[in-house]
Amino acid sequence: MEMIGEGVKELLHELSVLTVAGHKVEAGQFVLTNYAFFLLIAFVVTVLFFMIGVRKVSLVPNSRLGSMIEMGVEFVRDSLCIESMGPEGKKYVPFIGTIFFYVLFNNLIGLIPGFKPGTGSMGTTVTWAVLIFIVYNAIGIKKHGLWGYLKSFWPKGVAAPIAAFVALLEIVSQMVRPLTLSVRLYANMYAGHVVLGIFSIFTVMLIEASGVMKIMAVLPIALQVVLYALELFVAVIQAYIFAVLTSVYIGGALNTH
Amino acid sequence: MDALIPKMPEILVALTSFLVLFVILGKFAFPPVTKMLDERAEKIRESLEKAEETRVEAERLLEEYKVQMAEARAEAGKVIEQGRTVAENMKNEIIAKAREEAESERTKAIESIRAEKLAAMAELQASVADLSVAVAGKIIGQQLSAADHAALIERSIAEVGSLHEN
Numbered sequence: 048m049e050m051i052g053e054g055v056k057e058l059l060h061e062l063s064v065l066t067v068a069g070h071k072v073e074a075g076q077f078v079l080t081n082y083a084f085f086l087l088i089a090f091v092v093t094v095l096f097f098m099i100g101v102r103k104v105s106l107v108p109n110s111r112l113g114s115m116i117e118m119g120v121e122f123v124r125d126s127l128c129i130e131s132m133g134p135e136g137k138k139y140v141p142f143i144g145t146i147f148f149y150v151l152f153n154n155l156i157g158l159i160p161g162f163k164p165g166t167g168s169m170g171t172t173v174t175w176a177v178l179i180f181i182v183y184n185a186i187g188i189k190k191h192g193l194w195g196y197l198k199s200f201w202p203k204g205v206a207a208p209i210a211a212f213v214a215l216l217e218i219v220s221q222m223v224r225p226l227t228l229s230v231r232l233y234a235n236m237y238a239g240h241v242v243l244g245i246f247s248i249f250t251v252m253l254i255e256a257s258g259v260m261k262i263m264a265v266l267p268i269a270l271q272v273v274l275y276a277l278e279l280f281v282a283v284i285q286a287y288i289f290a291v292l293t294s295v296y297i298g299g300a301l302n303t304h
Numbered sequence: 305m306d307a308l309i310p311k312m313p314e315i316l317v318a319l320t321s322f323l324v325l326f327v328i329l330g331k332f333a334f335p336p337v338t339k340m341l342d343e344r345a346e347k348i349r350e351s352l353e354k355a356e357e358t359r360v361e362a363e364r365l366l367e368e369y370k371v372q373m374a375e376a377r378a379e380a381g382k383v384i385e386q387g388r389t390v391a392e393n394m395k396n397e398i399i400a401k402a403r404e405e406a407e408s409e410r411t412k413a414i415e416s417i418r419a420e421k422l423a424a425m426a427e428l429q430a431s432v433a434d435l436s437v438a439v440a441g442k443i444i445g446q447q448l449s450a451a452d453h454a455a456l457i458e459r460s461i462a463e464v465g466s467l468h469e470n
Contacts, residue, residue, distance in 0.1 A: 064311050064314065072311050072313070075312070076313070077312065077313050077316075078313055079313065079317070080311060080313055080314055080317075082314060083313060083314050083317035083318070086314075086317055086318060086321060087317065087321060090321045090324075090325055093325060093329075094325065094328055094329075097328075097329055097332070097333035098332065098333070101332065101333050101336055101337060104336065104337055104340055105340070106340060106343060106344055106347065116333075116337060117337060117340075117341065120333075120334060120337040120338060120341065121341055124338060124341070137338070140334050140338055141326065141329060141330030141334045141335075142326065142330075144329060144333075144334050145322065145325050145326040145329050145330065148329070149321075149322060149325055165318075168310075168311075168314055169308050169309065169310045170310035170311045170312075170313075170314025170315050170318060171314055171317075171318040173310045173315070174310065174314070174315045174318040174319050174322075175318060175322060178319065178322065
């Protein structure tokens with residue numbers, strides 16, 4: 048039992064934000080962290096994926112990579128942008144597409160054993176969530192003007208006290224958005240790795256045990272396969288949720304009522 | 305709890321990498337793909353429209369051919385009908401002419417037979433008169449006087465003469 052406790056402690060330390068050399072990041076220290084390192088790897092992979100793939104995109108599809116990119120971009124354009132923002136959404140394909148694919152590649156890269164998802168740290172997700180918050184509010188202000196945009200929080204046709212209460216709720220919900228957006232992605236990625244790590248510790252412990260317990264190691268291994276599949280699903284679905292929520296926020300800012 | 309506090313280096317890397325990626329993808333990746341998707345959609349729309357136009361044109365031509373075919377059939381039927389009428393008329397003319405000719409031949413033959421008959425009758429009458437005179441002379445000659453004889457001959461000649469005149 049003590050072994051598990053030690054293992055989990057080591058795992059949590061391993062999953063915490065450290066320097067690439069594995070040391071604790073001191074306050075005010077500007078150093079490349081482990082998560083930032085994998086974030087940059089995901090950055091390079093995303094750029095390469097698109098730079099190689101876009102050359103293979105043609106009017107008559109003739110490459111799998113080209114078709115994958117086509118499908119991805121079409122999905123971002125139709126199912127995320129146009130669906131949430133209307134025809135105006137086409138303009139935001141680069142922004143939503145960058146969010147979707149960058150988050151997706153980060154999440155997927157984190158599934159490679161020994162790798163971490165760049166999205167598994169609050170630093171990354173909070174930065175993006177705050178950026179999204181600034182962008183969608185700026186879009187709303189640009190379209191309706193500052194006063195027009197602020198007025199949209201005030202419901203029409205309702206008694207003033209109720210309207211004020213609803214407006215307050217609306218503003219609070221707006222303010223909370225960066226937090227919910229960032230924590231959702233971070234927690235899913237982080238928790239997924241914690242679970243996979245714990246099952247790995249469990250497996251190692253059983254393999255190192257003696258007698259019948261050794262055979263029991265099959266169970267956590269099998270479970271780990273299932274969990275890996277689940278994590279793969281979570282990686283894709285979280286990228287989708289992050290991008291779709293951004294689209295919905297922009298759509299809400301564009302089409303205020 | 306420490307894990308929940310964003311670290312400045314991560315914020316910088318996340319922000320910079322995102323903005324750089326946004327610029328790269330926004331310039332080199334998404335526009336060509338969306339442009340191609342739009343072109344493809346336009347091409348498919350054009351092809352469908354063209355196919356529809358071709359289908360309508362084909363149907364129009366088919367309809368036209370059907371009408372032409374029906375007209376040609378009607379024309380051919382008319383020609384055949386005309387041919388049949390001409391042939392029928394010719395047949396009737398030939399038959400009528402043949403009948404006429406046959407009738408004429410028959411009339412001629414009847415005329416000829418009648419003339420032949422009359423001639424034969426005349427010849428027969430002459431022969432009968434001669435023979436009768438001869439026979440009568442022989443029978444009567446022995447009992448008649450010379451004067452009777454002469455008168456009888458005279459009368460017979462007169463009779464024969466009137467017979468010839470007929």
